[in-house]
Amino acid sequence: MLLSLTQWLAIHLHGAFHVFQYLTLRAILGVLTALTFSFMVGPAMIRRLSAHQIGQMVRNDGPKSHLSKSGTPTMGGALILMSIGVTTALWSDWDNRYVWTVLIVTLLFGLIGFYDDYKKLVMKNPKGLSARYKYLWQSLVAMGAVWVLYRYGTSPFETR
16 A cells, blocks of 8 residues: 555654644645745756747737747646645545545646647647537536545535
């Protein structure tokens, strides 16, 4: 069984670090971990995306002020998803079904965004994924999350 950093500390240090069981401390450490990870990985990721010329394609029919965005590195959501993943792996309670539900929904929304960027960059379609299909897939993911939360709620308070 895999353990998060919090669980490992609780087992192996026999209560010396009981303070890591407090949700508020883990939330603060999670924010600091995500921020540090973003500062460490972000600049290298932006340089790499710029070197591979993975930049924003701007539609000609949009506002003229958006033309300056042309070539701006896109796929910044990947950095956010990596930060969330690392932070969740280190500081969350892996036995909590709500943590898994939120993480899976976040990753699936990220996958929708990745496909949108893929259509823009690789398939050279400046419109990307149409709004109709974005909303469709996001709604299906959201309905799946609602079903999981309703189905596996253990008390009436959790399903109201």
